[in-house]
Amino acid sequence: MAAAAAAALLGTAVAGCGAGGAGGAGGDGAPAPGVVRTSPIADRLAKLPAAVDGAKVVVGRADAPRTVQVLVDPRCGYCAKFEATGGEALLEPVEGGEVRIEYLLASFLDRDGASGSVKAVNALRASVDAGKFAEYQAAVFASQPEGAFTDELLLRVADRVPGLRGPAFDRAVERGSYAGWVGEAEKAFEATGMRGTPAVLVDGKPVGTKDGSMFDAAAFARTLGAAGIGA
Template identity: 55%
Template sequence: MPVRRTRRLVAAAVSAGLIGLAAVGCSQNRAATAAVVAAAPADRAEVLAQLPAAVRGTKIVVGDERAPHTVTVHVDPRCGYCAKFEGSGGTVLADEAAAGTVRVEYVVASFLDERTGGTASARAANALRASVDAGPGRFALFQAALFASRPDTGADGHGDGFSAEQLLRIADGVAGLRSAAFDRAVREDTHRRWVADAERAFEESGVGGTPTVLVDGAALPGGDALYDPVRFSEALRDAGV
């Protein structure tokens, strides 16, 4: 049952010290919506376009892989709190990655599909994985655009949005992303196995919800700081970044 599974995940997260900046976010027992969603990516395009991305196992790594610190971010494309983070704390991470201070490892989960029905998270995760192959900056720009859009999910966030055509329309706003290969990957769910593996990695991580942020393997304290760029920057500094 989903509730039992969540309790096991939360218990594991507590014992592992992973309950931190995910205290306010999406879980199996929490709605996927948030009052504030991401800012339009046009405001961040110059920074985001600088950021290389690479697939490393079940993670998407953004920034210089030689950076001295690793920030791991667990997200679900359907999670409104993840969208809120993308437009706040996520902008801080983009600046840090562009400066070479951190590399950001994204674990793209899709657990909200089980909770709310449909396969919107999995389809969006597949498209995010496909965007990595389009070249530097495409993943970061597409992720920002995707979280700013969250189409047709309904007032309660439970609709099954992110159809292939919706994802391709979002991709239209990212220069250099649309191609025959990208479109085919989105329409045919080319990376479905990677999406399933990424969800399994999320489930096995002990993290109880999204967004969850770890710095060099340790969770940051204080839930609401995720959504305040000033407080999130301070949390990163306190963690040694």
């Protein structure tokens, strides 16, 4: 999808996946079908606590003084690009206890008739119970297929996250145990008023979208610094 079309859907964004159904997975650098990858910073991500708070997944210390909201859809190729670039700029302030991240996991890209986003968000919710959310989410985005996520692919991605696979997690993935929560997470995303993903909100305001800095780790670190995070 052309950047101009994405900007029209997102309003303030330079590029992204629009809630009208356009965008989809398979952004630049998407792996070949069936390829499973992990994050190069998986060891650091594995140490981050995560907990469910209503329709959100909160990563980092619960008493962190600042909160950043991150809105993503697992099938959005631009979200995968963000997680591999600008998303890493949030890691240090989260590790240091300065920031906690509230993830709003959207599934609007399934409106085209696919079910990959719903399946992926369901699996991500299950990974919280196993204490593996941050590491698994990074692996899910790194392994984003050109089409929809399947249960089989989500389980193979989980194989790359030590300690995640087990009867409870596998059952939740295969049975869609958190389908109700997935629906609530989508409603929470829609309630923000944002029209697409990825989006990062600091004090309720989008950052890094107009200038595209969210797709460059160093540039996004400067953007966050201007908002008083990690400065």
